[in-house]
Amino acid sequence: MPERDDEEREFDIGWADGAEHKEPSARARMLAARWKDNPPGPVPFRGEPEHRGSAGRSSWVSTAVVLGSVAAVIVLLGYFDFRPY
Template sequence: MSGQDGEEREFDLRWADGAAYKEPSARARMLAARWKENPPGPQPFRAGPDPVGPRRSSWLSTVIVLGTVAVIVVALGWARFRAPY
């Protein structure tokens, strides 16, 4: 690429950036047309999805995990104690 091509490209970018009117994107045009007929309702800031259900306490999960580990340790100890040497 020669130096003159780079200068022409720079000129074109400056010309395009300096345009008085910029066309909206296709998505913006689509939403504007849709909202003209059926405007959206108010939304809270950063609305999340609807809650799925009540969340369990983290303590309940901790008790379940530690209880399971304790049962496994006791079962393995009992099996080793009962195993003939």
Template sequence: MPGQDDAEREFDLRWADDAEHKEPSARARMLAARWKENPPRPQPFRADPEFVGPRRSSWVSTVIVLGCVAAVILLLGYANFRPY
């Protein structure tokens, strides 16, 4: 509101924040409507993660990363030393 000073604007914000009834967000309304027809299944507090396969050791991951870095360094060095 362009004609309001800071004190009036602060009053309006406090008045809006202190409202008794606050409208839920669009997502909350959508989920409430969806769950009314088809409620979600109960989940344990910490659900078991799905099996994603065996994990690699941290050394294998480190070797892969360092190998990629070395390959990039060699490729850039080759590009700089190549005669044109």
């Protein structure tokens, strides 16, 4: 008989999807309550880009740092691999 009870308790996704009323998530309820008195302002899809004085230079510097680090790791691995024991 315990097997029959387990089959009856199994969640039926078709039954749940067919429900007439779906309760909103806790976050949705919290935001709805917060925005009831103080609605948020409009937010653009993409914000204005921040002005960076030396945007070109910083990208080259970061690229040089990454490539230098990779080269250093390759040299160190080569040194330890060919070092006699």
